[in-house]
Amino acid sequence: MIRQSRRAVLLATVCLAVAAAARAGEGSGTLAFDELYGKVGVLGLSFSDKLRALKGQTVRMKGFMAPPLKAEAKFFVLTKRPMALCPFCSSDADWPADIVVVYLDRAQTFEQANALIEVTGTLEVGSWTDPETGFVSQVRIVGARFDRV
Amino acid sequence: MARLAIRNLVARFPGLDQPALDVPAFDLDAGARIALRGPSGSGKTTFLNMLTGLARVPEGHVTWDGIDLATLGEGARDRWRAANVGLVMQDFHLFPGLSALENVLLPRRLRWRGAEKGAREEALGLLRRTGVPRPDQPVETLSRGQSQRVAVARALLGRPAILVADEPTASLDAEAGAAVGALLTDLARETGATLVVATHDPELIERIGRVAHLTAGRLAA
């Protein structure tokens, strides 16, 4: 009995430690849409220093889920403004400044279109073509999970 | 091979001035046999509960071979009883759904480490010795006499040093009662166990030879 309860205490301690570590990890990089790009130069947009610094790290971002193109999908577009608007229409550029593509671990259906959500995942920066859909994106959060705010 | 020494044993029930049991001193040699008589309410069951560690000793000492049950906790008394005491009760307490053999083996199997090797052979031998013809017979189909024979075999498995029986023949007819009584005394003699039997059965008392009377919690040899 005593050995058992000691084990339980140990287990509880480990759980608390893991939870604390996870919380600390979540706090590591909060990113806002305004912080994605630096000055608009001759060659168009350039990534901001903060974005470069957070590359490969766990980040948190708040935004709106754009209306999804597919009802069951592995990805969605996160935008700065709630979306009756078009994320790709705000500028003539191929890649608008105020979107991030969010990739999930597996395909799922969505319920949160146009709702404010917070996404947590690993930041990827640089041009990448999704082999399944041919979707070319510049800034991504991968292995992501999200919750309504 | 168990010697009993009781000193200043007192048990009270809440709300009663008179103690339910008051035994200043009582001794039994190892291998001794004694019948316990007394009207109902005289404290027989309480006394047997104290002897076997089924109940806590509230005051005084019940010492078997130097082990004072008064100093043991509930778990320790359970372990001590499992190792040293064989019990036979008036209503058999066999478990339906199991065979005669499985009932004999049940107390062993319900220990953390399970039954030891050879327990099955020992149980079969005991069932033969107690005259139960079919070890695999479900106990629901046994007669009362047969049931008590299985209970006796169960009590003797592992050769306990102490054999305690509570009215073992009271629910049997004369013939079966005599047979069970004979089995108890014979087997106690064969294994050298100390035998304590609470009974009103004159034939069984005679067979045991020595009798103690319990009246209003007081013991008189």
Next chain:
Amino acid sequence: MLRFILADLRRAWPGALAIALIIAFATALGITVTLQERALRLGSARAADAFDLVIGAPASETQLVLSSVFLQPAPLPLMPGAVMGELAADPRVAWAAPIGFGDAHEGWPVVGTTGALIDGLGGIAKGQGFARLGDAVVGARVPMAPGDTFHPVHAELAAEGEVHQGTTYTVRGVLSPTGSPWDRAILVPIEAVWQSHGMEAGHDKEGDARHHEGALDADQPVNPAAVAAPNAPGVPAIVVRGHTIADAYNLRQHYRGDRSVAVFPAEVLTRLYGTLGDARSVLSAVAIAAQALVAAAVLLVALLHVTQRQRQIGALRAFGASRGVIFLIVWGEVALIAAAGVAAGIGLGWLAARLISARIEAASGVAMPVEFAASDLGLVLGLLAAAGACALIPAAIAYRQSPAAALRG
């Protein structure tokens, strides 16, 4: 120890079975709600997979999607025929196909469209596509084979059984199964629909179509350019696929206006899933309440049972079983019954969802995938943990019983 539990269960099997069944039904309720809601979501999502963007006349977006993707008959307003021509010339468009509803054959909707949609839906499994106006391609669930002929009827007049005189189609091909309502559809060239409804290019006037019965020239070859002609008749809906995802979003924006509305079926479905999710939450709460009630009832039975068997438990103790063993026996017995109930409930719930889905599938053509997800494991583990925790209570009571007190009387 296990043998003792099993012997005990064997002896008391009717009661144990009844309790296990009650637990199974309570579990099945929750499982069915979860599985069925998921089947509806995944089934509808996959059925809409071929339809990235649907464009129609400004009206209800939901009705547009229900009519085009799920072939729900409803009168849709027509868009000017020029929209199709514009889309055909739009560089962002990979393919666009008009769809025209209104006819039926023995309950199977007859839909006018072009070869682009046949390819978009997954292509032909058997036979070939349209070459002439009298050709038809049937969905995988339509019981017709290449070579069969039929006369469609006006859907709204079907009750009166008015057959289009002089309109005969010949089945040329069968679509690959799509798991969508289109498996129940008969596809014909949209020009053929126009002709048979007297809506030839140039004199399309809303409202006069239904009185203007035309005759179909079945041997006239299909002319893809006719659909994109600026003076083509109006259509109720156009299915569009963009070259890229950005194109799809741009097209959606571009064609939302006074003249037309563009919508991703996925966004309509996503709104629907929100409602569906709310319904699931309510049903799940009902299921959890039922499970809690069952847990309470089972607990009561277990407690009665343990109290009733005080003497037997006391005897086990008297014969040398330790308190720990007693605890384990009682806990094991209750937990075993509960676990068996939960396991049976999972099977039962799956079976129920399968049956419900089969009925929906037969009625709508939407394939309903009844499947477990990783998240269900949490639900099942939660149920088992709750059952295990509940079993602790009778076990603790048995543990606390004194053997002497149990044997007395």
